[in-house]
Amino acid sequence: MTNHFTxxxxxxxxxxxxxxxxxxxxxxxxxxxxxxxxxxxxxxGECGSCSVVIDGELVCSCLVMxxxxxxxxxxxxxxxxxxxxxxxxxxxxVDAGAVQCGFCTPGLIVAVHSLLESDGxxxxxxxxxxxxxxxxxxxxxxxxLEAVERVVVERRR
Ligand code: FES
Ligand code: FES
Numbered sequence: 001m002t003n004h005f006t007x008x009x010x011x012x013x014x015x016x017x018x019x020x021x022x023x024x025x026x027x028x029x030x031x032x033x034x035x036x037x038x039x040x041x042x043x044x045g046e047c048g049s050c051s052v053v054i055d056g057e058l059v060c061s062c063l064v065m066x067x068x069x070x071x072x073x074x075x076x077x078x079x080x081x082x083x084x085x086x087x088x089x090x091x092x093x094v095d096a097g098a099v100q101c102g103f104c105t106p107g108l109i110v111a112v113h114s115l116l117e118s119d120g121x122x123x124x125x126x127x128x129x130x131x132x133x134x135x136x137x138x139x140x141x142x143x144x145l146e147a148v149e150r151v152v153v154e155r156r157r
Pocket of ligand 1: 046065
């Protein structure tokens with residue numbers, strides 16, 4: 001059974017055609033809307049590479065049925081840059097050397113933005129807890145924590 005519906009992604013409406021009823025939001029974002037920033041690694045809710053924000057809540061898009069998000073506001077990593085300019089979090093990841101293979105990076109960027117929206121001054125423990133669902137095999141996390149700290153300090157100024 002296929003569906004035709006509209007999803008609101010990064011402030012714009014996107015027509016989705018021929019999606020099958022149980023299709024994941026991750027697959028619809030990537031394969032039908034063409035937003036390739038969200039990555040599919042485990043597709044089981046274990047790695048966070050597919051993280052997006054739905055109505056203010058950080059979720060793994062691989063675990064969400066796309067059709068269940070009709071009428072909600074979805075933000076992907078593509079919606080975080082403004083007019084093509086990287087956000088402070090994106091810049092900090094590059095400056096701190098927190099991007100290596102980069103596969104985990106979009107999910108981490110979305111997760112860090114989400115964290116800093118709810119808490120602008122998180123402790124290191126809070127950052128570690130908030131990012132515990134985002135797996136990175138390359139960096140050892142030190143540079144990711146440094147990137148978050150850079151943003152916190154910069155925003156404080
Ligand atoms: S691909 Fe969604 S959590 Fe891993
Ligand atoms: S930079 Fe390679 S998995 Fe994180």
